[in-house]
Amino acid sequence: MTVLSKFFPGFAAIVAAGLVAVGGATLAMAAPPFPDAVAGWAKGEERSFTAQNLYEYIDGDAEKYVKAGVKGASTADYSFQGKIDAVADVYTMSDANGAKTIFESEAAGDAKPAAVGDAARAYSQSLVFRKGPYLVRIVAYQNGPELAKALVDLGHGVEQQLGK
Numbered sequence: 001m002t003v004l005s006k007f008f009p010g011f012a013a014i015v016a017a018g019l020v021a022v023g024g025a026t027l028a029m030a031a032p033p034f035p036d037a038v039a040g041w042a043k044g045e046e047r048s049f050t051a052q053n054l055y056e057y058i059d060g061d062a063e064k065y066v067k068a069g070v071k072g073a074s075t076a077d078y079s080f081q082g083k084i085d086a087v088a089d090v091y092t093m094s095d096a097n098g099a100k101t102i103f104e105s106e107a108a109g110d111a112k113p114a115a116v117g118d119a120a121r122a123y124s125q126s127l128v129f130r131k132g133p134y135l136v137r138i139v140a141y142q143n144g145p146e147l148a149k150a151l152v153d154l155g156h157g158v159e160q161q162l163g164k
Contacts (some may be wrong), residue, residue, distance in 0.1 A: 007008070010156050012081050014061055015054075029074060030080065033161045033164055034046060034074070034088060034090075034158060034161060035157040035158065035160070035161055036040035036074040037111050038153055038154050038157030039153040039154070040080050040081045040150060040153070041078045041079070041080050041086075041150070041153070041157070042078065042079050043076055043077070044076065044078065044079065045076070045077050046074065046075065046076045046077075047074070047075050047076075047083070048072060048073070048074045048075075049072060049073045049074075049075075050072050051065075051066050051071060051072060054066065054070060054072075054073055054135070055159055056136075057075065058073075058074060064102065064105065065091060065102060067094065068093060068098040068099075068101045069093050069094035069097075069098035070092070070094075070098065071092045071093065071095055072091075072092050073089060073090065073091045073092070074089070074090045074092075075087055075088065075089045075090075076088050078138075078154060080103055080140075080146075080147075080154075081149050083142070083144060084140050084141070084142045084143075084144055084147060084150070085140070085141045085142065086138055086139060086140040086141065086151075086154070087138070087139055087141075088136065088137070088138045088154065088158055089136065089137045089138075089139075090134055090135075090136050090158065090162070091134065091135040091136075091137075092133060092134060093133045093134070093135065094133065095113070095131075095154050096118075096132050096133050098135075099130040099132070099133055099134055099135040100118075100119075100130060100132065100137050101114055101129075102130075103119060103128065103129075103130045103135055106128065109123070110119055110124075111123050111128075114152055114155070115128060115152070116129045116131075116152060116155040116156060116159055117129035117130055117131035117134075117136070117155070117159055118130050118131050118132070119139065119149075120155065122148060122151065122152065124143065124147075125139065125140045125141075125142075125143055125147065126138060126139040126140065126151070126153040127152060127154075127155045129155055129159070130164055131159055132162070132163070134162050134164075137154065138151055138158070139152055
């Protein structure tokens, strides 16, 4: 870059500004807001990943998301009434078709449909749904009698924040 900077003095600044702008846009798309509290759920730590470092979070499965057009992922820890810990993952895809591709590639197994987003599946300890270009996965680490409703409530809270 020093050779180009010698002949074009503003070149380095333009490239740096462009990288910051692109990087900022990527982070904004990869970090949708999570609700702080939803019907008994309290939010903990948040983390974000780009398509380039998604393997650090979902090692072994990241390539499937990259091929489907993932732009980034955000994750947040949650606690339900201090008894159940869970993690909510939001994968921001380049379009709704990418979210649909990932959603449909996963086996439904014993899942039940849930009224969240464009399509949703509720399992015994998790909820997976898609809404436009977003794929959301919420997984609880413990089970309990109120868990099914609590997961759907958290799903609705996350859904309301998508795209804000």
